Amino acid sequence: MIAIIGAGRMGEALLAGILHTGRDAAEVLISEAREDRAAELCQRYGVAAASPAEAAARADTLLLAVKPQDMVAALNEIAPALPPGRLVISVAAGITTAVLEKHLPAETAVVRAMPNTPALVGQGMTAIAAGTHTLEEHLDRAETLLRSVGEVVRVPEKHLDAVTALSGSGPAYFYLVAEAMIEAGVLLGLPRPTAERLVTQTAVGSAAMLRDSGDHPTLLREAVTSPGGTTAAALRELERHGLRSAFADAVEAACRRSAELAEG
């Protein structure tokens, strides 16, 4: 039995992804603070709801997806009901395995994970790191579970704030670029639905090339950039507006914020 504690946006993405891979809904519990949200998800996905303590007592694997600011309160709710031998996976930004272990019974196996919302469609990217009492078997279990919603990599925990800044928050950066491109198309007089369709399929096609061609992004970009052509004119403007340093600063800010969230 798996329990998802905190079924907000990320919790739902993981829930949908896990069920999509054929796991029986009777084997999944959700625990969600907002009752109307819990009822809606139970109806949509056919899972049952439980209190955090009941979920802790019944599930072998607990997936904690509450906001970092709510994590200690959630840990305090589940800790008294958690039998030995359970696996606790947290997806909260910034919350270290040391914090998780401090608020759980001694020797609890914890895994800190950083997924992203494309898990909802089975295209997530998750990085995982082990806690002090986490055995290979626990990491394998976490990896198998999270692989049901996309790709998984193992990283040392010291890299998880950077991972959070890059792939955890990353979908938002791509969506912002998509929004900006759609607006630029509308500015040039394209009907909005046409601009949306052009940008969406361009994003999908570019992502497929990035993943499947085996070529570095630089090579792919160069292949689009004809000498003296339109792309070179556009890229010069993006460089002039500091796109690369904007990304460097943005990702650094996200990494710093992730580290701050650990401090509560």
Ligand SMILES: NC(=O)C1=CN([C@@H]2O[C@H](COP(=O)(O)OP(=O)(O)OC[C@H]3O[C@@H](n4cnc5c(N)ncnc54)[C@H](OP(=O)(O)O)[C@@H]3O)[C@@H](O)[C@H]2O)C=CC1
């Ligand atoms: N959104 C994303 O793309 C990603 C998010 N994450 C991490 O996932 C976590 C959740 O983020 P997100 O889904 O965006 O946030 P949400 O606020 O959408 O979801 C969290 C949910 O948990 C509920 N909740 C709070 N406390 C408890 C509790 N004790 N027991 C049960 N439910 C509780 C909240 O209710 P209420 O609103 O009433 O507080 C809310 O519905 C965060 O820690 C975030 O860092 C990780 C990777 C990506």
Ligand SMILES: O=C(O)[C@@H]1CCC=N1
């Ligand atoms: O914005 C956040 O804090 C969370 C963590 C990564 C993505 N969303």
